[in-house]
Amino acid sequence: MSDVPIEPNDIVISSRIRLARNIADFPFISTCSDDQRLEIESVVQNGMANDEILSELTLLDSFELNALERQFLMDLQLVSSPSRETTERVAGASDVNEATSSEPDVAAVSRELPWEELASYSINEEDHLRITVNRSDLDLQAAWRQISAIDDRVESQLTYAFSQQLGYLTACPANVGTGMRVSVLMHLPALVMTGQVEKVMRSLQRLNVVARGEFGDSAVGDFFRVSNQATLGMDEDSLIEQVTAIVPRLIKYEREARRFLIEQNREGLRRDAAESLEKLCRLDLEDEDSESHEDIMQCLSKIRMGVGMGLLEQADADRVNRLFTLVQLRDQLVVAIAREDYGEASELRDRIATLEKGGWRRNSSDAEMIPDEPADEGGSQ
Amino acid sequence: MSAQDCGRLNKNMKCQKCQKQATFHITDLTGDDLLALHLCPECAKSYLETGDSSEDAPVISDVMSKQLKPLEQTADDLRELDAKECPICGISFYEFRQGGRLGCPHDYVFFGEDLEPLLINVHGDNQHVGKQPKRGITDTESQTELIRLRRQMKEVVEQEDYEKASQIRDQIRQIEGEGPAGE
Numbered sequence: 339m340s341d342v343p344i345e346p347n348d349i350v351i352s353s354r355i356r357l358a359r360n361i362a363d364f365p366f367i368s369t370c371s372d373d374q375r376l377e378i379e380s381v382v383q384n385g386m387a388n389d390e391i392l393s394e395l396t397l398l399d400s401f402e403l404n405a406l407e408r409q410f411l412m413d414l415q416l417v418s419s420p421s422r423e424t425t426e427r428v429a430g431a432s433d434v435n436e437a438t439s440s441e442p443d444v445a446a447v448s449r450e451l452p453w454e455e456l457a458s459y460s461i462n463e464e465d466h467l468r469i470t471v472n473r474s475d476l477d478l479q480a481a482w483r484q485i486s487a488i489d490d491r492v493e494s495q496l497t498y499a500f501s502q503q504l505g506y507l508t509a510c511p512a513n514v515g516t517g518m519r520v521s522v523l524m525h526l527p528a529l530v531m532t533g534q535v536e537k538v539m540r541s542l543q544r545l546n547v548v549a550r551g552e553f554g555d556s557a558v559g560d561f562f563r564v565s566n567q568a569t570l571g572m573d574e575d576s577l578i579e580q581v582t583a584i585v586p587r588l589i590k591y592e593r594e595a596r597r598f599l600i601e602q603n604r605e606g607l608r609r610d611a612a613e614s615l616e617k618l619c620r621l622d623l624e625d626e627d628s629e630s631h632e633d634i635m636q637c638l639s640k641i642r643m644g645v646g647m648g649l650l651e652q653a654d655a656d657r658v659n660r661l662f663t664l665v666q667l668r669d670q671l672v673v674a675i676a677r678e679d680y681g682e683a684s685e686l687r688d689r690i691a692t693l694e695k696g697g698w699r700r701n702s703s704d705a706e707m708i709p710d711e712p713a714d715e716g717g718s719q
Numbered sequence: 720m721s722a723q724d725c726g727r728l729n730k731n732m733k734c735q736k737c738q739k740q741a742t743f744h745i746t747d748l749t750g751d752d753l754l755a756l757h758l759c760p761e762c763a764k765s766y767l768e769t770g771d772s773s774e775d776a777p778v779i780s781d782v783m784s785k786q787l788k789p790l791e792q793t794a795d796d797l798r799e800l801d802a803k804e805c806p807i808c809g810i811s812f813y814e815f816r817q818g819g820r821l822g823c824p825h826d827y828v829f830f831g832e833d834l835e836p837l838l839i840n841v842h843g844d845n846q847h848v849g850k851q852p853k854r855g856i857t858d859t860e861s862q863t864e865l866i867r868l869r870r871q872m873k874e875v876v877e878q879e880d881y882e883k884a885s886q887i888r889d890q891i892r893q894i895e896g897e898g899p900a901g902e
């Protein structure tokens with residue numbers, strides 16, 4: 339555990355801990371009547387409302403959680419360059435494209451994400467209560483301290499279903515014990531392209547770690563979530579250790595595969611990334627139907643890898659950043675609405691409008707790159 | 720410094736398959752131990768492209784479905800087990816096998832022996848270590864009692880017998896309050 343947490347990079351995206359908890363007074367969800375579900379909801383909500391810290395937590399359904407997780411993928415630092423110091427350069431590069439200060443500062447957007455507070459919970463999904471803490475770094479120890487503190491507070495309000503022998507009792511026996519899933523979201527396109535990913539995934543299982551495609555079974559966009567397989571018989575620290583230990587190995591493996599690919603066909607990769615960028619700019623990012631979502635993720639994957647491998651030009655990277663900023667703002671809007679924070683929602687709406695007016699879709703080499711109209715005076719922020 | 724790291728720096732390292740200069744240093748995760756391979760571009764290409772599909776580690780869902788069909792049991796035993804129903808939530812073992820979800824916390828007691836092989840297979844263990852609720856741990860029996868009482872309370876409320884309901888409520892509070900050393 340002495341290791342310094344790994345910083346996110348072009349391969350490691352984010353980390354998460356999730357706890358499954360059930361209230362002792364009720365059957366599990368599958369056998370609950372509608373009335374009982376409502377009752378569970380009100381018991382949990384009342385418990386949360388009784389605690390000043392818990393009442394600040396965000397209640398999110400799965401759709402909203404997905405929107406949140408997508409934010410991580412869009413994080414500027416993850417697409418700008420493999421080295422982190424370039425982040426500043428990109429953000430501060432107020433070149434011709436950076437028309438006015440009212441345009442959201444891409445770096446600021448990432449920093450603004452309230453990840454620290456973004457502990458969230460859901461009610462009545464597979465278990466009565468699931469608490470989630472996301473982090474944009476890999477400090478899973480910190481995530482554990484945070485989620486455990488939240489758990490303590492919930493527990494002072496509600497009686498958990500718990501047994502000395504089996505720990506926290508969950509609807510699915512695969513989660514019983516700690517009820518904890520520790521996971522790291524990783525982008526492994528080169529392992530997929532070189533056909534090694536299945537082999538790697540199988541080998542992980544022997545180390546008691548599972549990797550699943552993050553966006554659907556087919557791992558759309560080559561995003562994988564690596565998590566602990568067992569939840570019973572190991573304490574929380576050991577589970578964290580188990581998952582964390584795998585990450586550097588996967589990074590190394592992916593890097594080797596990338597190096598291999600680039601030596602094989604650098605130009606092909608560059609073209610793929612550039613074409614994906616053009617395609618993504620044409621796609622309707624708000625279209626939530628699954629097919630276009632898959633298209634978006636595929637494009638994102640190619641672009642991320644292209645940027646991570648230094649195959650895209652700076653101008654392209656700037657366009658990517660604008661594009662991702664827009665997607666990010668839209669996702670933040672979803673979250674703001676879920677939190678009923680309408681003040682923030684209206685601010686976000688204005689920033690999105692400003693950015694859209696800015697002609698970000700155009701190719702940076704076009705002469706007309708500067709936004710048609712300067713953004714509204716009172717526009718945003 | 721580990722062998723792989725040295726290999727990375729060593730320009731004269733030979734490919735392990737053909738003795739040309741090795742430029743790829745691959746860590747193979749598939750064995751029980753991590754295996755470092757040093758290969759030339761051609762051998763790396765064929766190595767990476769063939770993959771290795773002989774390994775067949777089980778996926779967790781497969782483990783479950785396999786385990787949930789207790790192979791050693793005779794058909795009669797299985798039928799009997801499938802028909803077993805939890806007295807608290809009413810779920811049968813068959814329903815659990817189908818859906819993979821239990822009906823209530825009491826199922827862990829009621830189907831205890833039947834679940835044991837599954838737990839061992841998925842987790843490699845059957846004893847919790849790790850965090851415990853800080854306030855006194857209500858035993859499974861009183862947890863079952865809580866579910867029973869809540870159901871009863873609802874029934875009497877429907878009959879508008881609020882006096883009885885308040886008694887039951889106090890009983891619930893008493894059980895829930897047991898153990899909390901807290902405020």
Ligand SMILES: [Zn+2]
Pocket residue numbers: 734735736737738739758759760761762763
């Ligand atoms: Zn060779």
Ligand SMILES: [Zn+2]
Pocket residue numbers: 805806807808809810822823824825826
């Ligand atoms: Zn039951």
